[in-house]
Amino acid sequence: MSSTLVGRSVRQRRKKAGEMVRQTVAYAFLTAGALVMAIPFLWMLSTSLKQQGREFEMPPRWIPEAFEWSNYVFVLTEANLLKGFFNTLLLISLPCIVGLFTSALAANAFARMDFPAKNVLFTLLLATMMIPGVVTMIPTFILFKEIGWIDSWLPLMVPGMFGAAAGVFLLRQFFMTIPRELEEAAKVDGMNPFQIFIRIMVPLSKPALITQGLFGFLAGYNDFLGPLIYINTPEKFTLQLVLASFQGFYTSQWTYIMAGSVLALIPTLLLFFFAQRYFVEGITLTGMKG
Amino acid sequence: MKRKEYAWAYLFVSAPILGFLLFAFVPLSYSVYVSFTEYSGYQPPVFTGTANYAKLALNDELFWKTMFNTFYSALSIPIGMALALFIATALNQKVRGIRFFRTMFFLPTISSVIALTLLWKWIFNDSYGLLNYLLELIGIQGPAWLSSEKWAMPAMIIQGVWAGLGINMVLYLAALQGVPKSFHEAAEIDGASRWQRFVRITIPCISPTTLYILITSIIGALQDFPRFQIMTEGGPNYSTTTIVYYLFQNAFRYMSMGYASAMAWVLGLLILAITLLNFWLSKRWVHYE
Numbered sequence: 001m002s003s004t005l006v007g008r009s010v011r012q013r014r015k016k017a018g019e020m021v022r023q024t025v026a027y028a029f030l031t032a033g034a035l036v037m038a039i040p041f042l043w044m045l046s047t048s049l050k051q052q053g054r055e056f057e058m059p060p061r062w063i064p065e066a067f068e069w070s071n072y073v074f075v076l077t078e079a080n081l082l083k084g085f086f087n088t089l090l091l092i093s094l095p096c097i098v099g100l101f102t103s104a105l106a107a108n109a110f111a112r113m114d115f116p117a118k119n120v121l122f123t124l125l126l127a128t129m130m131i132p133g134v135v136t137m138i139p140t141f142i143l144f145k146e147i148g149w150i151d152s153w154l155p156l157m158v159p160g161m162f163g164a165a166a167g168v169f170l171l172r173q174f175f176m177t178i179p180r181e182l183e184e185a186a187k188v189d190g191m192n193p194f195q196i197f198i199r200i201m202v203p204l205s206k207p208a209l210i211t212q213g214l215f216g217f218l219a220g221y222n223d224f225l226g227p228l229i230y231i232n233t234p235e236k237f238t239l240q241l242v243l244a245s246f247q248g249f250y251t252s253q254w255t256y257i258m259a260g261s262v263l264a265l266i267p268t269l270l271l272f273f274f275a276q277r278y279f280v281e282g283i284t285l286t287g288m289k290g
Numbered sequence: 291m292k293r294k295e296y297a298w299a300y301l302f303v304s305a306p307i308l309g310f311l312l313f314a315f316v317p318l319s320y321s322v323y324v325s326f327t328e329y330s331g332y333q334p335p336v337f338t339g340t341a342n343y344a345k346l347a348l349n350d351e352l353f354w355k356t357m358f359n360t361f362y363s364a365l366s367i368p369i370g371m372a373l374a375l376f377i378a379t380a381l382n383q384k385v386r387g388i389r390f391f392r393t394m395f396f397l398p399t400i401s402s403v404i405a406l407t408l409l410w411k412w413i414f415n416d417s418y419g420l421l422n423y424l425l426e427l428i429g430i431q432g433p434a435w436l437s438s439e440k441w442a443m444p445a446m447i448i449q450g451v452w453a454g455l456g457i458n459m460v461l462y463l464a465a466l467q468g469v470p471k472s473f474h475e476a477a478e479i480d481g482a483s484r485w486q487r488f489v490r491i492t493i494p495c496i497s498p499t500t501l502y503i504l505i506t507s508i509i510g511a512l513q514d515f516p517r518f519q520i521m522t523e524g525g526p527n528y529s530t531t532t533i534v535y536y537l538f539q540n541a542f543r544y545m546s547m548g549y550a551s552a553m554a555w556v557l558g559l560l561i562l563a564i565t566l567l568n569f570w571l572s573k574r575w576v577h578y579e
Contacts, residue, residue, distance in 0.1 A: 022383060023383060023384075023385065025380075026380040026381075026383040026385050027385060029376070029377075029380050030377070030380050030381065030385065030391050033377055033380075033391075033394075033395065034390075034391055034394040034395070036452070037394045037395055037397065037398070037452070037455075038394060039420070040409055040410070040413060040420070040452070041397070041409075043409070043412075043413065043420045044405075044409045044412075047412065055418065056417075056418045058418065058423070059423065060418075060420070060423060102305035102306060102309075103306065105302040105303075105305070106302055106303040106305065106306045106307075108302060109298075109299045109302035109303045110303065113295060113298065113299040113302070114295070114299070115295070115296045115299035115300060116296065118299075121303060121307060124307075124310060125306055125307070125310060128310050128314045130509070130562075130565065131314055131318065131558070132509065132512075132513055132554075132557065132558045132561050133513060134513050134534055134537060134554045134557055134558065135317075135318060135321055135554045135555060135557075135558040136313065136314060136317040136318055136321065137541075137554070138321060138324065138541050138547055138550055138551050138554060139316075139317035139318070139320040139321040139324060139551070140313060140317045141331075141541075142320070142324070142331060142547065143316075143317065143320075145331065159309065159312075159313045161305075162305045162306055162308060162309025162310075162312070162313070163305050163306040163309060164306075165306065165310075168306055192298070193295065193298040193299075193302070194298070197302075218400060221402075222401075222402050222403060222404075224403060224404055224516040224519075225515055225516060228519075229542065239402075240402060240404045243402070243404050243405060243408070244404050244519075244520060246408070247408070247520065254412050254415075257408050257412070258408075258409065258412065260405075260408075261402070261404075261405035261406075261408050261409055262405075264402045264404065264405040265401050265402060265405050268400045268401060268402070269397070269400070269401070271400075272396075272397075272400045276389075276393070279396075279400070280392075280460055283457060283460050283461065284460065284461065284464040
């Protein structure tokens with residue numbers, strides 16, 4: 001009996017030691033990984049604060065001797081980054097809000113209402129997520145050219161307002177988790193489907209709506225291909241286009257290019273830090289049930 | 291009563307369905323036609339039969355090179371998935387600071403692709419870039435990454451893996467947390483080692499997530515454009531010209547919309563075929579509860 005007791009405690013101790021080793025290895029691995037992720041960002045920041053030309057010093061100085069904040073002033077004003085930022089905001093706000101609304105309405109119907117051809121329509125909509133963007137890119141361009149929308153923001157704004165298949169899908173997943181009782185009660189009270197949607201479903205789905213709104217904002221903010229195809233006039237450039245144009249205007253002036261890049265990251269980073277929970281939940285919601 | 295509800299429902303779904311018709315179905319159909327024509331975008335399209343497809347298959351060596359490059363660039367997918375699973379597994383070991391680590395890996399996912407690509411272009415700079423400086427510290431003479439035919443694509447793959455880790459890691463972490471503890475406990479009692487449990491329990495349990503990541507990554511990677519446009523512009527000597535990059539050049543630089551549409555269809559059908567193949571093969575390795 002005593003021998004089994006000793007055996008058990010040895011095993012437990014071994015197990016505990018194993019646990020410690022495992023945790024240590026995990027920490028070492030994660031720390032190395034976190035460094036690999038962080039160092040490029042630090043390098044970006046460091047370069048952006050250097051004096052013009054000092055970025056070519058070897059070995060590089062991680063902390064510049066004097067912080068050249070004027071790089072930031074230059075890219076914001078002279079290099080038009082601020083203008084690009086406001087253009088982006090103007091361009092994406094309306095499609096973001098309208099698109100969220102139309103997606104949510106459709107998601108509500110697919111989750112809660114019954115109508116002929118419902119499954120066919122839903123499958124069709126999901127299929128659009130599978131259509132490679134490159135196939136529709138050229139004919140869509142031709143379409144907008146025919147109606148004279150080239151070099152305007154309209155081709156970038158209008159399609160989004162019809163809602164996005166991915167948004168319909170995510171919101172439908174969420175709506176299906178809401179208990180039906182409230183709705184039934186509202187129906188008895190004589191509310192029509194639109195009133196039920198606005199007064200019951202929307203208030204109960206705030207987290208999912210915020211998530212989808214964030215995704216929409218992020219996609220619009222970071223979009224490059226759309227503006228690249230449709231916009232030619234520099235005054236109408238979005239932030240991403242202005243930033244991309246730095247390569248041509250400030251070739252090898254890495255202090256400016258990096259200052260612009262840092263600034264381009266700030267809005268989405270802020271958004272992420274304040275709404276981290278929504279991002280992670282949204283990704284896992286669509287990913288898991290997909 | 292029922293009729294009325296149907297009317298409401300159709301009204302609710304009308305916008306996305308109309309959007310589907312206008313911005314997916316109509317362009318898709320028109321694109322089939324355009325792919326059989328010569329079309330500059332200015333003059334009306336001229337029907338040329340299968341000429342575009344014949345040219346692609348037989349007379350355009352560059353197209354085959356871009357096909358090879360596209361698949362070469364997709365090497366970032368298996369590498370990225372394996373790394374993401376490793377990181378997620380490490381994060382799942384009840385470590386402290388899980389939020390901090392998760393955030394670190396996730397940052398590139400929400401960052402501007404243009405900013406990140408410009409950053410890496412600077413990092414890959416042969417004489418003053420961070421990467422070659424770090425390599426030199428450990429005694430390695432780094433290559434001229436982006437101006438070398440041999441190293442430009444590996445550079446794109448490295449950058450792609452770095453930038454794409456976060457989202458896959460978050461998906462894997464959620465999947466790992468969903469693996470029932472009872473499975474592991476039962477196997478442990480039966481004397482299964484940690485590795486055996488990982489291979490026999492964890493991997494099958496998270497296989498639906500693996501399939502999801504695989505399919506979405508392939509669809510994304512085969513159409514990746516902005517990174518190439520910013521980092522290499524398809525060079526040097528076409529070594530990083532992918533199908534999408536070549537297609538873009540044809541459509542918007544040489545104004546060969548017909549030829550570019552044929553290319554788009556070849557790529558689109560290729561993506562469809564790979565996706566279907568994936569689903570078909572997945573019956574053998576994906577386990578749903």
